[in-house]
Amino acid sequence: MIKAIGGYFGLEMSRAESLRYPDAQYFQSARACFYALLIQGKPSKVWLPYYNCDAMLGPLQRMGIDYGFYAIDEDFTISRALRLAPTEWLVYVNYFGLCDRQQAEVLRRFNPAQVVLDHAQAYYSPPVDCLATLYSPRKFFGVPDGGILVSNVRVGSTAADEEASHQRMSHLLKRFATSAEAGYADFQAAEKSLEAFDVSEMSQLSRNLLACADTPTVIEQRNHNFLTLHARLAEHNALAFDPSTLNGPLCYPFLNERNDAVRPDLLGESVYVARYWAECQGRCSPASWEYKLSRLLLPLPCDHRYTDADVQRVITLIEKGLKGD
Structure with a gap:
């Protein structure tokens, strides 16, 4: 589109940087990233930690892919009992953004080409050489949608639903202008709307907001x-x-x-x-x-x-x- 000059003012936010992971693919949510990766890779089974949210199960269930759970020890390392078959994947969560050392051990124990690192809680931990690293910037910044996939595997996507992204802004605006309490019901509705995942891309609104992070x-x-x-x-x-x-x-x-x-x-x-x-x-x-x-x-x-x-x-x-x- 031709850039408009003149007219009414919009929100003014200084762009502090380009997107943090420029070689990544940007999706509506981390769950959508995982779904797109599963469509492309089609593992026979995926192993996930017991200590994790159910969001990652939706894509597996939709694809009909078998999954199992593994235990973690008190230092957040993986229980020694787990073994991977050649067609299986393992998901490891970088808990709280504090488990870089533990995930390095995971990559020593298992074939990195079979490991997906869940960095939903570790936005600033860099991706490493493995099957994929997933990020959820909504855990760190006020954006209406967004998931980031860093992988050598290129996956399919569809265009972002920009209007849906605009509709998920009300809780952010209410907290900005009034209080956290005022926007909480809208926040819950926004989160609920993202449960209906597909492979749509991150909105331009979220991309622009993320680029404002110092x-x-x-x-x-x-x-x-x-x-x-x-x-x-x-x-x-x-x-x-x-x-x-x-x-x-x-x-x-x-x-x-x-x-x-x-x-x-x-x-x-x-x-x-x-x-x-x-x-x-x-x-x-x-x-x-x-x-x-x-x-x-x-x-x-x-x-x-x-x-x-x-x-x-x-x-x-x-x-x-x-x-x-």
Whole structure:
């Protein structure tokens, strides 16, 4: 289209960079990326971690592809029992953007050409030489749709539904103009609409918004907030991390036996913490590590939106809750 000159003003956002993964294929969602990859590759079976959301199951079920689950150990490495047949694939999740070391071990143990790395929680962890790496920028930025596929395998796609993308903007605009609470019902509707996956591409709206991300600032602030939380909460956290490897993590994963009581206190003070992932409890033993994670883990917000004062408020609430005050 010819660029318009003059007329009314639109939103003004400075483009900070080009798209982060220029050689990737851009889809409506990470689920759509996976679906397109399955159509092209047609594995006989796919192995996924018990500790994962059900979003990845939809494409497998639609394709009629067999799948199974594997356990992870307490350091998020794969249980030693798993073996892959030559026509099978394995999906490994880079949990919280903190498992680069563990995924390197996965690629040593298994044929990289059979491994799909799920970086939905690891937007800033670079892709590596394997079958494919999947990204979900909606976990990191306010965009109405988007999934990124990095792979040497070229897959088919269809044109983006730009109008549908515009209709998924209301929760972003309401949070920008009023509050998180004002847009929550619209957010739920937007997420629901993306369950109807196909192989359509990422909208131009999402591409333009992603290009506004100031990557160095975002990574620096996420790392800083993570380290601030870790300095105060590490002694109460059953999980251990290597802070020297931080690269813009999704959240600060906090595991403590009292978290069942802490979560409602956070909610009451408008600190909204996701649950990863309640649905896995239906396929796990109540005694398993995955079941414990899905019930007790608090993925505390540490992203680039938050100041030291915001992070300190979260710390104060956590410490108060652990004491039972």
